[in-house]
Amino acid sequence: xxxxxxxxxxxxxxxxxxxxxxxxxxxxxxxxxxxxxxxxxxxxxxxxxxxxxxxxxxxxxxxxxxxxxxxxxxxxxxxxxxxxxxxxxxxxxxxxxxxxxxxxxxxxxxxxxxxxxxxxxxxxxxxxxxxxxxxxxxxxxxxxxxxxxxxxxxxxxxxxxxxxxxxxxxxxxxxxxxxxxxxxxxxxxxxxxxxxxxxxxxxxxxxxxxxxxxxxxxxxxxxxxxxxxxxxxxxxxxxxxxxxxxxxxxxxxxxxxxxxxxxxxxxxxxxxxxxxxxxxxxxxxxxxxxxxxxxxxxxxxxxxxxxxxxxxxxxxxxxxxxxxxxxxxxxxxxxxxxxxxxxxxxxxxxxxxxxxxxxxxxxxxxxxxxxxx
Ligand code: ABU
Numbered sequence: 477x478x479x480x481x482x483x484x485x486x487x488x489x490x491x492x493x494x495x496x497x498x499x500x501x502x503x504x505x506x507x508x509x510x511x512x513x514x515x516x517x518x519x520x521x522x523x524x525x526x527x528x529x530x531x532x533x534x535x536x537x538x539x540x541x542x543x544x545x546x547x548x549x550x551x552x553x554x555x556x557x558x559x560x561x562x563x564x565x566x567x568x569x570x571x572x573x574x575x576x577x578x579x580x581x582x583x584x585x586x587x588x589x590x591x592x593x594x595x596x597x598x599x600x601x602x603x604x605x606x607x608x609x610x611x612x613x614x615x616x617x618x619x620x621x622x623x624x625x626x627x628x629x630x631x632x633x634x635x636x637x638x639x640x641x642x643x644x645x646x647x648x649x650x651x652x653x654x655x656x657x658x659x660x661x662x663x664x665x666x667x668x669x670x671x672x673x674x675x676x677x678x679x680x681x682x683x684x685x686x687x688x689x690x691x692x693x694x695x696x697x698x699x700x701x702x703x704x705x706x707x708x709x710x711x712x713x714x715x716x717x718x719x720x721x722x723x724x725x726x727x728x729x730x731x732x733x734x735x736x737x738x739x740x741x742x743x744x745x746x747x748x749x750x751x752x753x754x755x756x757x758x759x760x761x762x763x764x765x766x767x768x769x770x771x772x773x774x775x776x777x778x779x780x781x782x783x784x785x786x787x788x789x790x791x792x793x794x795x796x797x798x799x800x801x802x803x804x805x806x807x808x809x810x811x812x813x814x815x816x817x818x819x820x821x822x823x824x825x826x827x828x829x830x831x832x833x834x835x836x837x838x839x840x841x842x843x844x845x846x847x848x849x
Contacts, residue, residue, distance in 0.1 A: 497610045499641035499837055503687050505739045506841030507791040510573040512601045512632060513564055514833045516556045516826060517579035519548045519597035522621030526656050530672045530698045531729040536777050545583065545594045548826070552775070555822035556599075563796070563818050563830070570790055570816065575837070577601065577628040586624060590652055593620040598628035600828045601835035603730070605629060606682035608692070608712060609843060611642035616649045618679035618699040623651065636837070646707060649677050669726050672698050680704030683730035683832060685718070688737050689844045691756070692718045697728035715843065719756055723749040732831045733782040738763075738813070739792040740846045746782050759848050763811050766803035770821065778827030786829035788836075790816065796830045 493500050498510070521543040522528070532540055547553070564574050582595030596619070604625050606613045612633060614626045626633075626645075637643040649655065654676040663670045673679060684700040685708070686693045692712075694705050702720075709718045723734050723746075736744040743757055747764040768781035776783070784804055788796040797804050799817035808815045820829055 493610050493842075497641055498636045498639040499607060499610050499612055500841075501607045501687075501836045501839040502609055502689050502841055502843050503839070503846070504737050504836075505789040505792050506839035508567075508572050508789070508836055508839050510575065510836075510838035511567060512575045512577060512605075512629065512835040512837060513560060513567070514597070514599040514601050515576055515579050515628075516548075516553050516560065516597060516599050516823070518582050519553055519556075519599055519826060520582040520594060521546055521548060522582075522596045522619070523585070523593040525593070525620055526658055526660060527619050527672055527698065530660060530662075530670070530727050532778060533776060533780065539777070545585070547583065548777075552822065552825055556826055559819050559821075559823045560833070563820065563823075563833070566796065566816060566818050567790075570794065572790065573838075575632055578631065580625075580628045582621075588620075588623060589650060591620055593623065595625065596621045597826070598625060599823075599826055600683070600832040601629065602732070602828070602832045603681045603683045605835050606685060606708075607835060607837060608687065608716065610640075611644060612636060612837075613682070613708075613711070614643075614645040615682050616646040616677075616679050616704065617681065618649075618651070618655065618673050618701075620651050644711070646680070646704070646711070647678060649679050651679075652676070655679065663726065669728065671696065671701075671728075673701050675701050675703050678704040678707040680708065681730060683732055684728075686731050686735065686737055688846050690716055691845065691847050692716055693731065693735060693737075694718050694720050695723060695725075695728055695731045695734070696720060697730065699729055719754075721754050724751055725749045730832070733780065733785045736785055736787065736831075737846075738787075738789055738795065742811075744785060744787075746785060748782075756847055761811075763807070766807050769801060769803060770824070774821060775825050776827075777825055779824065783824050783827075783829045783832075786831045788830035788834055798824070798829065 524544040577598045660672045680700040734749045765785045768784040770781045
């Protein structure tokens with residue numbers, strides 16, 4: 477664009493970074509070219525802390541207290557590892573380059589000012605790293621056990637940086653006691669949602685954000701506060717608009733089992749948590765996720781059964797979905813998508829599914845707007 481109205485001529489050159497930068501991802505649906513898939517190797521119950529209380533299923537809180545600092549059962553880790561290998565194989569067959577983090581010794585305790593913790597895992601890159609365009613941001617976690625989790629991804633981050641990506645880190649939080657409400661208790665049914673973190677300093681998990689080009693949807697949660705969302709908005713600048721939405725979720729942590737944009741104009745919602753479609757999705761087709769069919773006796777350490785919504789779009793049509801989730805597979809076909817089934821129920825036990833287990837590093841596409849003004 478040449479500005480001819482002033483004596484100084486300015487020129488804006490739109491550079492399409494799709495072919496020049498190793499990191500390039502603006503939304504959840506452009507054709508996927510490169511992805512990081514997490515690992516369950518070294519996964520351990522973290523040190524107990526108040527921040528875990530509101531987000532663990534009630535029947536798991538005691539298990540976490542009793543096993544703090546011990547590895548997750550070896551047979552569960554092995555079953556999840558086998559499913560991750562199947563997932564990697566499927567992605568590669570679909571033409572996607574797969575990268576893996578290093579596993580970490582999560583039994584080793586570490587300290588910061590005034591506290592000590594052991595680690596959790598490097599299974600869910602979606603929680604700790606946020607890709608926006610050509611940039612990867614290391615998120616400031618609210619969980620002490622996740623303080624050093626991004627170290628497992630550092631070899632990859634260094635490589636991407638050397639090849640031209642922007643690599644940033646949000647302000648390292650202190651995670652002192654001021655960041656938590658130690659009086660947190662379960663709210664009564666008619667009471668509003670109560671969050672365990674305060675506004676002492678910015679914290680956020682990437683999984684509380686979902687990207688739709690210039691518009692990014694966010695939720696406040698038990699790990700993401702207003703301070704963190706504001707930090708991200710200012711960091712990203714005016715090219716992006718973060719919309720903070722509130723859902724009917726008494727224990728919010730991560731948006732990707734609540735509201736999942738699948739393609740331009742196509743939105744998957746959790747019918748329990750999203751009773752009314754937010755007005756910014758005016759004109760979009762809205763699909764209600766089928767009720768999950770995960771049996772009651774299947775251990776879910778850190779998630780609700782709505783993890784069945786945690787799908788991964790390979791492009792605007794192909795979508796990776798849990799192989800046993802027949803209602804979801806049928807619904808996806810009905811809605812015009814092409815399901816790519818993969819066993820993942822044992823991985824689900826660790827708190828995530830295909831979206832959580834991945835970080836889409838490269839999608840073939842550019843920054844665009846998808847909302848009607
Ligand atoms: N990122 C996992 C979210 C799980 C849930 O909201 O139930």
